[in-house]
Amino acid sequence: MAEATSVDTGQPPVRDGTPSQGMPGATRAPVTRGRTTIADGVVEKVAAMAARETPGIYALGGGTRSMGSVRGMVPGGRTSATRGVNVEVGERQTAIDLTLVTEYGLSIAEAAAEARENVIAAVERMTGLEVVEVNIAVTDVHLPDEENEEAAVGRVH
Structure with missing residues (x-):
């Protein structure tokens, strides 16, 4: 059987997960070499995007007739990307509370269930955290004719 020979290529050694002499920590898995923390705001943004x-x-947050929607119409006012999302983040798990406005005419239960599935999938995939629960409060239903009313309210006279 032929023996493997070592050739100096001038390149650093490749770390393929196999133990190697002279490489400190080469036998330790990367996950044991440090700690990753994920801020609440990161989970909130991921959950908000998945729900939207x-x-x-x-919409997320209170009803379309709430002060939050008016704040978006005021010059210099901004609506938060995570309005309607609250999270508790632990070391390995998270719990999420969503406040939603659904479209009129669709099954609220089905829309909430689909939002829950989307949020769980996105948060778990992107953060690696286990989502233990997603609580959803539907606070309003958006009616098709409300868009005309909202546009009239936002108009300067």
């Missing part, structure tokens, strides 16, 4: 991408979800 769900068909049948009109």
Whole structure:
């Protein structure tokens, strides 16, 4: 059987997960070589985006007639990207509370269930945290004719 020979290529040694002499820590898995923490705001943003991408979800946060929607119309006012999302983040798990406005005419239960599935999948995939629960409060239903009313309210006379 032929023996492997070592050739100096001038390149640093490749770490393929196999133990190697002279490489400190080469036998330790990368996950044991430090700690990753994920801020609440990161989980909130991921959850908010996943919920907004769900068909049948009109908005996050209170109803469209709430002060939050008026704040977005005031010059210099901004609505928060995570309005309507609250999270508790632990070392390995997270719990999420969502406040939603659904579209009129669709099943609220189905829209909420789909939003829950989307949020769980996105948060677990992107953060590695286990989502232990997603509580959803539907606080309003968006009616098709409300868009005309909202536009009239936002108009300067």
